[in-house]
Amino acid sequence: MSVYPIILSQTSLTNRDTLTYPFEERGLQFGDGIYEVIRIYQGSYYLITEHVNRLFRSAEAIKLDLPFSKQEITSLLHDLLTQNEMASDGIVYLQATRGSAPRTHAFPPDTPANVYAYVRDMPRKTKNLTNGASAITERDTRWENCYIKSLNLLPNVLAKQKAQENGSYEAILERDGKVTECSSSNIYLVKDGKIYTHPATNRILHGCVRMRVEQFAADLDIPFVEQAFSVEDIANADELFLSSSTSEIMPIVEVDSNQVADGLPGKTTQKLQSAYEKDAGLVKERI
């Protein structure tokens, strides 16, 4: 945990690591808020503009007034790294809620948002990036507005827990016969040289890394098809991979205890991983 977080509005810091809120706080009581997780490599942000844009899109979607402009929060986020002398690989977690007020469902009048952000170390997941990871499949029981990066993560938490109890890295979510995304990442299937993924509708989070995957695919002349696939399609996939700010572009080599193709990371996935490493200014660290 960092010594210097960003804190805006009705929050205070009682000691180095403890932020205090009144118990009537809308993030705590309703999950009435939004968040972002931004990747840091060697003390520098990756895709910060995309994350700040999505933060504002989420805020608009839930009618939350943020107490800063895009430029102001970007500048505060840069100050956060400087103050913490951040030089390693890590993340910033930023959360904004509808503030502290007596508990009633409707929006409280004249209540400023509670906002905080902090930085913490997070090394790259080099082993999984090189060797691939396993996943389970699970029903997607979330609401219809998954494009909002809302604090309400209970279905995601339960799905990820089930994956972990199964010794798996991720849970692949399925709704109405189609794979949407994973509990905390987007997912892609490669078949006959094309990448298939769920379209960027309200049923998935529009990942910042997903945007880059689309760009990398275009640069590499690999068709990027926004067409959902089914769990059954995975049995005939050539490759499967996921993407997120913390998992990067990660091969999935096993689903529900069945190998994906030959059970090894595929060539298309590896090309995209190299493009990611180049884009993020990373030296080749996968082992």
Ligand SMILES: Cc1ncc(COP(=O)(O)O)c(C=O)c1O
């Ligand atoms: C449900 C879900 N989908 C996708 C993603 C990937 O988003 P990004 O690439 O912006 O990290 C995340 C990231 O946390 C997520 O929680």
